Amino acid sequence: MKFSRRIIGLASAVGVACAVTAGTASAQEDKITVRSIPIGNLKVLDPIWTTAYITRNHAYMVWDTLFATDADGAIQPQMVDSWETSDDGLTWTFTLRDGLKWHDGAPVTAEDCVASIKRWGARDGMGQTLMDFTDSVEAVDDKTFKLVLNEPVGFVLDAFGKIDSNVPFMMPKRIAETDPNEQIEEIIGSGPFRFVADEWVPGSEVVYEKFEDYVPRDEPPSLAAGGKVVHIDRVESVYMPDAGVAMAALGSGEVDLHESPPTELLPMVEGNPDVTLAPNDPLGYQLFMVINHLNPPFDNKAARQALQWGTKQSDYMATIVGNPDRWQECGAMYGCGTSSESHAGEEPVLTLDVERAKTLLEEAGYDGSPIILMDPADNSTLHPAALVAAQSLRRIGLTVEVQAMDWSTLTQRRASKASVGEGGWNVFVTNSTIAGISNPLIHSFAKNCDKAWYGWPCEEKVPDLIRNWALESNSDTRAELVDQIQELNYQNVTYIPLGQYRPVVAYRKEIQDVIPSPSLFYWGLKKSTD
Incomplete structure (x- = not known):
C-alpha cells in the first residue's frame, strides 16, 4: 500500500463541504462510522521522522507497540507476550505474542521489531540514550529478539513503552530499514485500524478502517495499554481549518467528535445537551517557546536570556x-x-522584567533585524499563543515578523x-504532554548540540x-541531578516554558467510553446507532 506524494497537490482542490459529505455514500451506510475533527492537518505520516502530535495520533491508529503506558503510569506488555532479564541485567530477551499480523497479511516477526527499534533509536532522544547503552539488538528466532546492554539500566521498558513522541511503533522490516532521516513511503502497520491510502486527501480527510485480523490483548483498556478492542468500523478524520465551522459541525451533529476544541469557542457547545466536554489528560500539557540557537540574535545567550525575562x-x-481552573504557572x-x-x-x-530584558538585548548587540516567528494559523491553541509571543517580543524591543502557515508546514520547516x-x-511556540516531558530521558531536549x-x-x-540520572537508582540523588540539569538548561535558555494547562475533548452523546488520553484513541470507543 504505497502512496504518491503527488496527492499532496489535491489538498487545495477539495473544499470543506466535500470533506463533510464525502464519507456518507451509500456504500458506507451499513458501517458504524465515527466522523471526527483532528488536532490538525495530517501531512507527515511517519511518526519516527517527526514528533508532531497529529502524526503521533495517526500512528496509534495504524501501528502497535511492544509495551505501553497504562492509566497509572505503569509499563505493560502490548505486542510482547513475555520477557526475561539476565542476572547481570545486561541481556533482555523478548518473545512476541501469537496472532500478530501486518495489514498486508504477513506475520509480524522479531526481525521487523529489531529494524524498528534501530530506526527509532536513531531519531528519538530516549531511544538514542538507550542505544548509547546498547551493544546489540538482534533476532533469535521468528518470535524472539534480544537486547544486549553494555551497562545495566532500568529504563528499557520505559523506553519501549513511552506514550509520547517519538513512540517506538513497530513496522515491517522493509519499511523500518528506511533511512531515519527520510520519511517512509509505505503505511503498513499491525495496529487495530488500517490506513485507507486511496481515500486520503491531504488538507481534507483521512480514513481508517477496522483491521479485522487484529488480535487484542485480554486485559481491559487502560490509557495506551490493555486490549485494543474496536467497536466501530470506520473513522473519517475531517480537517476543518475554520475553527468556527468545526465547532458548528460538532454542535449540529455533522461530526461526532472534536479532538481539540478551541477554548474561546467552547461556549458554542457548553449549553448543548447533546455534547459532552471531558478532560483528556489529568496532568495536561506544557506550552513552550522553541528558540533557534543557530541564527542571530539568539545564537547569543544574552539575547535568549532577554526572551526569558x-x-x-x-x-x-x-x-x-x-478558565483559571484549567491552567497554572509552572517553572518546572x-x-x-x-x-x-x-x-x-x-x-x-516565572518573573517578568522588561527593563532587564531590554538591557540584555543591548548587551547582545541586537541590531533591530526582524525576528522570524512561525505562526501555525490553523492550530486553535498554538496560533493565539504565537500572537501572544509576538506581543511579548515586541514589548522588549524586538522587531518581529510573524509568518503564518499551517501546522503541518511548520513541523517540516522547523527542521x-x-x-x-x-x-x-x-x-x-509549541506544546507537549506532561507525560512526554516528565523526566530527563524523555524530554524533547534530552539531547544536545x-x-x-x-x-x-x-x-x-x-x-x-542525564546519563548519571539514568544510571542512578537513589531517588534523592536523582532529584539533585534534576536540579542541576534544569538549572543549566535555564541558564543556557535551552527553551522557555510558558505554563501548564489541561485541555478537553468534545463529543456527541452517541459516543461512549472515550479513554482519557493526550492522544485520542479510537479503540474501546463506542457509538450508539439508535
Whole structure:
C-alpha cells in the first residue's frame, strides 16, 4: 500500500463541504462510522521522522507497540507476550505474542521489531540514550529478539513503552530499514485500524478502517495499554481549518467528535445537551517557546536570556485557556506534578522584567533585524499563543515578523537550519504532554548540540548529567541531578516554558467510553446507532 506524494497537490482542490459529505455514500451506510475533527492537518505520516502530535495520533491508529503506558503510569506488555532479564541485567530477551499480523497479511516477526527499534533509536532522544547503552539488538528466532546492554539500566521498558513522541511503533522490516532521516513511503502497520491510502486527501480527510485480523490483548483498556478492542468500523478524520465551522459541525451533529476544541469557542457547545466536554489528560500539557540557537540574535545567550525575562506565563495561559481552573504557572522543566518536578533556577522563567530584558538585548548587540516567528494559523491553541509571543517580543524591543502557515508546514520547516535570509526561522511556540516531558530521558531536549531537537541548543555538561540520572537508582540523588540539569538548561535558555494547562475533548452523546488520553484513541470507543 504505497502512496504518491503527488496527492499532496489535491489538498487545495477539495473544499470543506466535500470533506463533510464525502464519507456518507451509500456504500458506507451499513458501517458504524465515527466522523471526527483532528488536532490538525495530517501531512507527515511517519511518526519516527517527526514528533508532531497529529502524526503521533495517526500512528496509534495504524501501528502497535511492544509495551505501553497504562492509566497509572505503569509499563505493560502490548505486542510482547513475555520477557526475561539476565542476572547481570545486561541481556533482555523478548518473545512476541501469537496472532500478530501486518495489514498486508504477513506475520509480524522479531526481525521487523529489531529494524524498528534501530530506526527509532536513531531519531528519538530516549531511544538514542538507550542505544548509547546498547551493544546489540538482534533476532533469535521468528518470535524472539534480544537486547544486549553494555551497562545495566532500568529504563528499557520505559523506553519501549513511552506514550509520547517519538513512540517506538513497530513496522515491517522493509519499511523500518528506511533511512531515519527520510520519511517512509509505505503505511503498513499491525495496529487495530488500517490506513485507507486511496481515500486520503491531504488538507481534507483521512480514513481508517477496522483491521479485522487484529488480535487484542485480554486485559481491559487502560490509557495506551490493555486490549485494543474496536467497536466501530470506520473513522473519517475531517480537517476543518475554520475553527468556527468545526465547532458548528460538532454542535449540529455533522461530526461526532472534536479532538481539540478551541477554548474561546467552547461556549458554542457548553449549553448543548447533546455534547459532552471531558478532560483528556489529568496532568495536561506544557506550552513552550522553541528558540533557534543557530541564527542571530539568539545564537547569543544574552539575547535568549532577554526572551526569558520578557516572558509572562499568565499572558499565554489566560489567552489560550482562559478558565483559571484549567491552567497554572509552572517553572518546572519536567512539569508540575511529576516525580521530576524541580524549582531550581526557575526565577527568570516565572518573573517578568522588561527593563532587564531590554538591557540584555543591548548587551547582545541586537541590531533591530526582524525576528522570524512561525505562526501555525490553523492550530486553535498554538496560533493565539504565537500572537501572544509576538506581543511579548515586541514589548522588549524586538522587531518581529510573524509568518503564518499551517501546522503541518511548520513541523517540516522547523527542521531547517538555514539562515533567516534563506528561509530559516528564529522562534515558534509549541506544546507537549506532561507525560512526554516528565523526566530527563524523555524530554524533547534530552539531547544536545548536534543531536538536539529543533532549535539545536548546546549545553555540553547536560548529557553526562542525564546519563548519571539514568544510571542512578537513589531517588534523592536523582532529584539533585534534576536540579542541576534544569538549572543549566535555564541558564543556557535551552527553551522557555510558558505554563501548564489541561485541555478537553468534545463529543456527541452517541459516543461512549472515550479513554482519557493526550492522544485520542479510537479503540474501546463506542457509538450508539439508535
